[in-house]
Amino acid sequence: MKVRGTLIGFAAILMWSLLAMMTAASGKVPPFQMNAMTFAIGSLPGLLLFAARPQRIALLRQPWKVWATGIGGLFGYHFLYFTALRNAPAVEAGLIAYLWPLLIVVGSALLPGERLRWYHIVGALAGLCGTIAIVSRNGLAFNDAYLLGYGTAFLCAFTWSGYSLLTRSFDRVSTDVVTGFCVATSLLSLICHLALEQTVWPAASSEWLAIVGLGLLPVGAAFYAWDYGVKNGDIQVIGAASYAAPLLSTLILVLSGYAEPSWRILLACVLITGGAVLAARDMLRPRKPVQLPVE
Numbered sequence: 001m002k003v004r005g006t007l008i009g010f011a012a013i014l015m016w017s018l019l020a021m022m023t024a025a026s027g028k029v030p031p032f033q034m035n036a037m038t039f040a041i042g043s044l045p046g047l048l049l050f051a052a053r054p055q056r057i058a059l060l061r062q063p064w065k066v067w068a069t070g071i072g073g074l075f076g077y078h079f080l081y082f083t084a085l086r087n088a089p090a091v092e093a094g095l096i097a098y099l100w101p102l103l104i105v106v107g108s109a110l111l112p113g114e115r116l117r118w119y120h121i122v123g124a125l126a127g128l129c130g131t132i133a134i135v136s137r138n139g140l141a142f143n144d145a146y147l148l149g150y151g152t153a154f155l156c157a158f159t160w161s162g163y164s165l166l167t168r169s170f171d172r173v174s175t176d177v178v179t180g181f182c183v184a185t186s187l188l189s190l191i192c193h194l195a196l197e198q199t200v201w202p203a204a205s206s207e208w209l210a211i212v213g214l215g216l217l218p219v220g221a222a223f224y225a226w227d228y229g230v231k232n233g234d235i236q237v238i239g240a241a242s243y244a245a246p247l248l249s250t251l252i253l254v255l256s257g258y259a260e261p262s263w264r265i266l267l268a269c270v271l272i273t274g275g276a277v278l279a280a281r282d283m284l285r286p287r288k289p290v291q292l293p294v295e
Helices: 002-016 019-024 031-052 054-060 064-086 090-097 100-109 118-135 144-170 177-196 205-232 235-255 263-279
Strands: 136-138
Touching: 002 205, 002 235, 019 064, 019 090, 019 205, 019 235, 031 054, 031 064, 031 177, 031 205, 054 177, 064 090, 064 144, 064 177, 090 118, 090 144, 090 235, 090 263, 100 118, 100 144, 100 235, 100 263, 118 263, 177 205, 235 263
Parallel strands: none
Antiparallel strands: none
């Protein structure tokens, strides 16, 4: 069971590495409309399961804190993420958004029973340096044209890390609830879209395929896989493996032609991923049990 859960957690990480590329290929669909469409698609597997097994609908009865955390995390993260990629280059916005693994490690160290150590601080500083490397084009000067994208990407990282840390206390909540999160996020996004945006439908079949792919994989199945993986797999291994997401995402963008390889991107990948791995030292090198001397 533990091996299976860990592998399913890995699958979520692989699917999330496709998020930036698929978003870049989805055309100019506004963020709220994108949320509404992709989360509606992502909720379909769970709705089909409820239709086949109506008794599981009772699992949706959860405290309001569970619903507030789940909907706030999913709705807020993806709205900010899609907004960032609409207002900044895909590689830069994606890498900033992928600061969430580092923030989770540093944030976890501040939770009760944990300690903030030197490698947490150094890892956080390395991630900050990597972020500066990708958002600065002329020395340390920001490109004003991309400020909205950079800012929403930062908020995106903080939103997902906060969601992940808060859900640690909901480890007994069934994965079926993720379907409810997706449906609620889709409906909220639709309301916001109708009130604030002008509808823009995909202009090409490739854009429709990208949106369907988003809904089925990184904005759909990945959430079910992540929830199951962290509850039933090896959380330390899954957590450490999540730091591969920025590298995989950037590599996919370069190979798919949405970004050009450069020393700046390489430096940012090394600093952000290296900082995250250093901050996750306890995950990668679990402490050995203390052996008491035999009297």
